[in-house]
Amino acid sequence: MASGFAKPRVAILISGTGSNMEAIIKACRDGRLVADPVVVVSDNPGAPGLKTASRFLVESFACPYRRGAPREENEAPVTALIKEHGADWIVLAGFMRILSPNFVRAFPRRIVNVHPALLPAFPGGHAIRDALQASADYTGVTIHIVDEFVDHGPILAQVEVPIYPDDTEDSLAARIHAAEHDLYPRTLQQLFFEDV
Numbered sequence: 599m600a601s602g603f604a605k606p607r608v609a610i611l612i613s614g615t616g617s618n619m620e621a622i623i624k625a626c627r628d629g630r631l632v633a634d635p636v637v638v639v640s641d642n643p644g645a646p647g648l649k650t651a652s653r654f655l656v657e658s659f660a661c662p663y664r665r666g667a668p669r670e671e672n673e674a675p676v677t678a679l680i681k682e683h684g685a686d687w688i689v690l691a692g693f694m695r696i697l698s699p700n701f702v703r704a705f706p707r708r709i710v711n712v713h714p715a716l717l718p719a720f721p722g723g724h725a726i727r728d729a730l731q732a733s734a735d736y737t738g739v740t741i742h743i744v745d746e747f748v749d750h751g752p753i754l755a756q757v758e759v760p761i762y763p764d765d766t767e768d769s770l771a772a773r774i775h776a777a778e779h780d781l782y783p784r785t786l787q788q789l790f791f792e793d794v
């Protein structure tokens with residue numbers, strides 16, 4: 599008999615590798631995250647993550663952004679896919695576009711992001727490099743609700759990641775990614791079911 603329980607439906611937005619996307623899909627498949635990854639959307643048609651999504655039999659789409667077009671125009675097909683797939687949550691996993699205020703307002707407190715630093719430290723697109731260049735002893739990972747500002751909004755979870763003296767950008771990135779892959783699915787599970 600049907601229990602009447604519907605799993606939260608998740609749209610995942612990516613631009614590149616999609617390793618966080620993969621970690622989230624795997625967590626859904628093995629029950630650590632009780633959710634359905636219903637669609638993956640990329641602004642970048644060449645994103646390797648699109649192939650990975652297909653491998654996991656998650657519907658995936660490229661919505662290439664047109665250079666110089668208004669942000670809302672570029673976002674329209676993304677919004678349409680999210681709505682068509684009935685997504686309850688939008689999970690940004692390395693989505694390298696700034697969302698328009700209209701997009702954010704269309705899904706209030708329903709968009710989540712992962713950032714490779716301890717926000718508010720090192721916002722922006724080069725957070726790992728910036729932390730290294732600042733000779734910081736540690737950096738980390740932040741999971742947050744997205745508001746209308748870049749790398750900003752209520753913080754859901756953070757974890758510190760040490761920086762070692764011989765770290766390169768690659769070695770630090772690998773440590774940060776491992777922390778993201780652990781923290782992101784766990785935080786989503788809490789968000790969906792414990793109202794963090």
Ligand code: GRF
Pocket residue numbers: 612613614615616617618619647691692693712713714775778
């Ligand atoms: C991650 O480090 C994430 O914090 C940042 O972009 C990167 C995406 O990596 N926003 P991947 O595509 O999930 O491998």
